Amino acid sequence: MLKYALKRLAFLPFVMFGxxxxxxxxxxxxxxxxxxALYVKDPRQLSQLDAVIEKYGxxxxxxxxxxxxxxxxxxxxxxYSETAKMPVADxxxxxxxxxxxxxxxxxxxILIVGVFFGVLSAVYRDRFIDHVTRFVAITGYSLPSFxxxxxxxxxFYGHLHWFPPGRYTLDTDMLVHSDSFRHWTGLLTLDCLxxxxxxxxxxVAKHMVLPAATLLYIEVALLLRITRSSMLEELTKxxxxxxxxxGLPERVIIRxxxxxxxxxxxxxxSSLLFIGLLGGVVITETVFDFPGIGRWGVQAAEQxxxxxxxxxxxxAAGLFVTANLVADMxxxxxxPRIRIGG
Amino acid sequence: xxRLRGIxxxxxxxxxxxxxxxxxxxxxxxxxxxxxxxxxxxxxRDAYIIPQTGYSPDPVPPSRExxxxxxxxxxxxxxxxxxxxxxxxxVAVKVVGVSVFVGVxxxxxxxxxxxxxxxxxxxFTDIVLAFPDLVLAVVIVAVLGPSLDHVMYSVxxxxxxxxxxxxxxxxxSVKERDFVTAARALGASDARILFRHIIPNSIYPVLVVASxxxxxxxxxxxxxxxxxxxxxxGFADWGQLISLSRNWIMxxxxxxxxxxxxxxxxGAAIFxxxxxxxxxxxxxxxxxxxxxx
Numbered sequence: 001m002l003k004y005a006l007k008r009l010a011f012l013p014f015v016m017f018g019x020x021x022x023x024x025x026x027x028x029x030x031x032x033x034x035x036x037a038l039y040v041k042d043p044r045q046l047s048q049l050d051a052v053i054e055k056y057g058x059x060x061x062x063x064x065x066x067x068x069x070x071x072x073x074x075x076x077x078x079x080y081s082e083t084a085k086m087p088v089a090d091x092x093x094x095x096x097x098x099x100x101x102x103x104x105x106x107x108x109x110i111l112i113v114g115v116f117f118g119v120l121s122a123v124y125r126d127r128f129i130d131h132v133t134r135f136v137a138i139t140g141y142s143l144p145s146f147x148x149x150x151x152x153x154x155x156f157y158g159h160l161h162w163f164p165p166g167r168y169t170l171d172t173d174m175l176v177h178s179d180s181f182r183h184w185t186g187l188l189t190l191d192c193l194x195x196x197x198x199x200x201x202x203x204v205a206k207h208m209v210l211p212a213a214t215l216l217y218i219e220v221a222l223l224l225r226i227t228r229s230s231m232l233e234e235l236t237k238x239x240x241x242x243x244x245x246x247g248l249p250e251r252v253i254i255r256x257x258x259x260x261x262x263x264x265x266x267x268x269x270s271s272l273l274f275i276g277l278l279g280g281v282v283i284t285e286t287v288f289d290f291p292g293i294g295r296w297g298v299q300a301a302e303q304x305x306x307x308x309x310x311x312x313x314x315x316a317a318g319l320f321v322t323a324n325l326v327a328d329m330x331x332x333x334x335x336p337r338i339r340i341g342g
Numbered sequence: 343x344x345r346l347r348g349i350x351x352x353x354x355x356x357x358x359x360x361x362x363x364x365x366x367x368x369x370x371x372x373x374x375x376x377x378x379x380x381x382x383x384x385x386x387r388d389a390y391i392i393p394q395t396g397y398s399p400d401p402v403p404p405s406r407e408x409x410x411x412x413x414x415x416x417x418x419x420x421x422x423x424x425x426x427x428x429x430x431x432x433v434a435v436k437v438v439g440v441s442v443f444v445g446v447x448x449x450x451x452x453x454x455x456x457x458x459x460x461x462x463x464x465x466f467t468d469i470v471l472a473f474p475d476l477v478l479a480v481v482i483v484a485v486l487g488p489s490l491d492h493v494m495y496s497v498x499x500x501x502x503x504x505x506x507x508x509x510x511x512x513x514x515s516v517k518e519r520d521f522v523t524a525a526r527a528l529g530a531s532d533a534r535i536l537f538r539h540i541i542p543n544s545i546y547p548v549l550v551v552a553s554x555x556x557x558x559x560x561x562x563x564x565x566x567x568x569x570x571x572x573x574x575x576g577f578a579d580w581g582q583l584i585s586l587s588r589n590w591i592m593x594x595x596x597x598x599x600x601x602x603x604x605x606x607x608x609g610a611a612i613f614x615x616x617x618x619x620x621x622x623x624x625x626x627x628x629x630x631x632x633x634x635x
Contacts, residue, residue, distance in 0.1 A: 011468075018469035022478075029485045138358075138624075142617035144561045146568045147584065147609035154591045154605060159598035282476045283565050294474070298569065301480035309481060316474035 008325045012318065019317045020310055024066045027306065032058035038082050038305055069310070078314075079307030083300045088311035091296060096315070097186040098167060099285070099292035103277040104187075105208050106215035111270055114220045115263070118227025122262075123254060125232065133224065141221035145214055149287030152210050163210045165288045172200045211288045215281060219273060226269050231262040264335045268327045275323030279316035349629055359628070362621025365614055373427040380424035390425055390578045392417040401590055401601045411603040413586045417576055419603065423611055425578035430615055433494055433563045434556050441498045441559075442552045445505025446545060452506070453513030454536050464510065467503040475500075476565065483571040490573040493566045497559060504555075505548050512544035519543075546630050554623035557616040564612050580615075584608040 027035070036052045053059055057068060072079060078088035086094070121133040156163045168176070168188070175181055175197060176188065184194045189208075192201035234240065235258050243253045278293075285295035293312055300308025353360050372379070382389040395408075396416040404411040410419035452463040470478065482496035516522065517540055525535050566572055567581025575582065587604035594600040 014465070015469060015472045018465070019472055022469060023481060026481055026485050135358075138620055139613075139617060142557055142620050143613050144564055144568075144609075144616070146565060147605070147613060150584070150587065150591055150605045151609065154593070154599065154602065158592045276475075279474045282474070282480075283568070286569065294476075297474060297477045298480050301477055301484050302569065302571070304481075304484050309477065313473060313477055316477070317472040320472045320474075 005325060005329065008321075008328075012321045015317055015321050016314055019313055020069070021066060023306070023310060023313065024062050024069075027065075028062050030304070035304060035306075038303055078311050081296075081300060081305055081308035081311060083303055083305040083308050084296055088307050091308065092293070092311055092315060095291055095293045095296045097188070098290065099278060099281075099294065101187050101189065102208060102211055102215075102281070102285075102290065102292060103274065105212040106219070107270075107274050107277060109212070109216045110220050110223060110273065113216065114223030114270075115227050115266060118224045118266075119231050119254065119259060119262075121224070121228045122231035122235065134228075137221040137224045140217040140219075143218060145218050145281075145283045146287050148214050148217060149210070149284060152214060153287070156210060163206055165207070165210070165290070167207055167291050168200070168204050172203045175200050207290075211281075211284050211290050214284050214288075215277065218284075219277070223266065223269060223273065227262065227266050230265050231258060234258040234262045237261075264331070267330050267334050271327045271330055272323055275319045275326075279319050352628065353625065356625065356628075358621050359625035362618050362623075362625055365618030366622055369427050369615055369618065370431070372424055373431050376424050376428055380421045390429065392422045392425070392576050392578055394418075394576065401587075401604050403600070404603055410607050413583060413604055414589065415575070417583075417586075419583065419607055422578045422583050423580070423607060426580045426583065426608075426611065427615075429490070429573070429577075429579045430560060430612075433490070433497075434560050434619070437494050437497045437501065437559050437563065438552055438556050441502040442505050442548060444498070445502040446509050446541065446548055448502070449506035449509025449548075450513050450536060450541055450544075453510040454517060454532075454540060460510070463506070467506050470500065470503045471507075473500065476562070479562065479566060480569065480571065483566060488571045488574075490567075490577065490579060493563050493572045496566065497563050501555070501559060501562075505552065508551055509544065509548050512547055513540055516540050516544040550623075550627045550630050553626040554620070556623060557619040560612070560616050560619065580608045580612050584612070 032053045033049060035058050036049055036056070039052045039056070040046065040049055057065060060068075069079070078092075080086070081088045081091045084091035084095070117133045117137075121130045124130050152163075153165060157165060167173075172192075176183075176191070181191070181195055181197075183191055185191055188204045189201055192198075192204055235254075237258075240253055240258055243257050244250075248257075281292070282294035282298045284290070285292045286298060289295075293315065296308060297312030297316070299305075300312060353363065377389070383393055386393075394416050395412065395418065398416055399414050401414050402408065402412045402416070408418050408420060410423060412418055413422070448463050448467070452460040479493075479496040479500050482499055483492045486492040486495070522535060522539055525539050530538075563572070564581030564584070567579055568585045570585055572585075573579040573582045575586065584605065587601070587608070590601035590604045592598070593602075
């Protein structure tokens, strides 16, 4: 198992290398002047264009630029993200906790709702509750997050003024950046509580309700479907019939026998879902103006802030490879029939 | 004929699949009839450019003159929705078609030839798959410049790998079967074996996944338009129309829902279109997947 894990982890540098090389290859379509436009925003600075091109080495062949970047990274310098207005490493440190917090707020509701209604749907197959659950799931799966996000904002922000977009209000902003506020965990909700700032806690939590709700509705469908079909399959198996023949109550059969086996694919899927959310939920973060990894990555990509794109992509690609590995290992842990790596 | 009747019987038992077929049928009808139900003004060079009835920055709610109201800068929303149906079909069919073709070809070659061909193709596939959703697509559009065609290219570029991976797995199992050995013994060429024997026998899972993923392709393309990377303002494209509505979620003072139509109408169109494809995808899976019977 350890050998297998190490072998898979060896794949990580390769993916990182490939991902960044591919990004640099995309750059060949741009002239140095177009790329310099990122740094020169004001027409009055136009005379500095050549100096900027020179400074960032934009006229050099792409492979040379890639080599320079690799060397920088090897020295621990990920570059400066023009969109975030800070070094890439700092940008990751500032955006990642926000995405992580949002992920936590969305993931557990998704897991609970998905598994609960998936099981319910399977147990009451083709009954009313099953039809309703499946309909709600497929509508969520079909709803683009920006449509749902805008509608939610219109109702709960524009009309009711309950849940504003963004990360926090100005007051909280000032509070969390003051010297007396200690960042114990990096998770803002938790930190607010630990600092005894109840009002700030409510404020931060309020800002996360809509994005978390959007993610819940949109992402729950897949988990629900997998739980349902896996549960349906288990319920037809012989051991369930045996348990019924023994006269066990249906409740025990479902909870103790079938569910334990039905959850195997769910565990794998949910680990992939967790990492998927962690890699940044681009559109949801953009709609709600939530300062996370996804919003940063897409802003950087739009403005061709290459250092920013490389930084956010490296993080997501690293998470992706790790997630696949963790999913495979979890598979072996929850299902003793599966042995990996001999 | 017998098969068609079987499909119809199955559809009758499954109201959700029927709903999917009806939704897509309805949208198809709108797309085909677009010149009739929303005739372009005489002398228009490009029917996809939405007519503008003024330059006022505020959207106008639905009225007799503008059934669905207007967006900012007075683009007629009804016209945009009708012609946007054509755009939506074009995007869905082209993107899914090309990415399935590329995926089948690359995955098929990887599985069939094995060795270093397999290694190169699949490692490249892994790299593309490792990109966070949308970021690679956004980079591609940002580099090429915003336009609907570039949105399509970039969605194709990020969606072929999953088909390639699936195809490779199926080819690996099919190529060990006896009829392939028999064809080889008869002296068939590699290309003939691949295209006549292996691909037709391993393509069904890919087609099922393709029909299930058409909806998400539409969402991804619309999301890129929503980010302002798609068609220019005034082009009949649902994603573009909804990106215009972002400034209007607050409504006017005293009437928070003053501009509801700018979000709800294009939003409902995208939602129903995607829902239609997803329900259709489920139906196709049930029809093509023998294990479900």
